[in-house]
Amino acid sequence: MEQRTLSVSGMSCTGCEESVEAAALGVAGVEAATADHDADALVVETSGAVDDDALSSAVADAGYEVVG
Secondary structure (H helix, E strand, O other): OEEEEEEEEOOOOHHHHHHHHHHHHOOOOEEEEEEEOOOOEEEEEEOOOOOHHHHHHHHHHOOOEEEO
16 A cells, blocks of 8 residues: 545535545545645555546545645
8 A cells, every 4th residue: 555645725624524525536446545634634554556637636626625
């Protein structure tokens, strides 16, 4: 498993975290996702190559933005 941390803007509550986690889990190759609105972070565990654009798009579709 590979672990990556992404900066995500726009989260302000646990409901936001749940939305971002669900979006990330919908991307092929993402096995686990943990969002933290206080840290503006999303940690994903992957089982191989994950398309960064697909991950960013999924988070954007949920109403948030991957920064950087």
